[in-house]
Amino acid sequence: DVQLQASGGGLVQTGGSLTLSCTVSGFTFDEYAIGWFRHTPGKEREGILCISAVDARTYSADSVEGRFTISTEAAKNTVYLQMNSLKPEDTAVYYCAASEHCFIGDYRSDRVGDYYRVHYWGKGTLVTVSS
Numbered sequence: 001d002v003q004l005q006a007s008g009g010g011l012v013q014t015g016g017s018l019t020l021s022c023t024v025s026g027f028t029f030d031e032y033a034i035g036w037f038r039h040t041p042g043k044e045r046e047g048i049l050c051i052s053a054v055d056a057r058t059y060s061a062d063s064v065e066g067r068f069t070i071s072t073e074a075a076k077n078t079v080y081l082q083m084n085s086l087k088p089e090d091t092a093v094y095y096c097a098a099s100e101h102c103f104i105g106d107y108r109s110d111r112v113g114d115y116y117r118v119h120y121w122g123k124g125t126l127v128t129v130s131s
Contacts, residue, residue, distance in 0.1 A: 001026050002024075012127070020125060021080055023077055029053060032053050036049045037094070039124070044107060046105065049068055049069070051072060093125065094124060097121045100119070
């Protein structure tokens with residue numbers, strides 16, 4: 001079975017750093033792109049970072065460019081989201097997800113089409129950034 005499990009969320013002060021982990025099972029990193037999404041109430045789920053299955057190229061949203069990075073550790077079947085210079089607006093539930101192709105931006109399953117459709121979602125982990 002394919003599973004993704006995000007962990008590492010918590011409370012951090014503005015300007016601080018946090019690293020989230022996503023442990024995957026049931027597939028390898030050359031089979032699916034792995035993306036990090038986040039969701040806050042009243043907004044669409046946002047794809048913020050992704051690493052391609054084809055060439056390990058990474059993609060990032062403008063909202064996190066220069067502050068967040070994505071990386072993988074194949075030996076541990078783990079994808080990391082390193083978050084630096086955190087802001088209160090980064091407060092959200094963060095999810096990792098597997099798809100055939102990377103998606104960045106506001107994600108709605110009824111609009112993205114099959115090309116970008118997320119096949120598997122992990123359970124989220126809450127990140128709270130205090131001001």
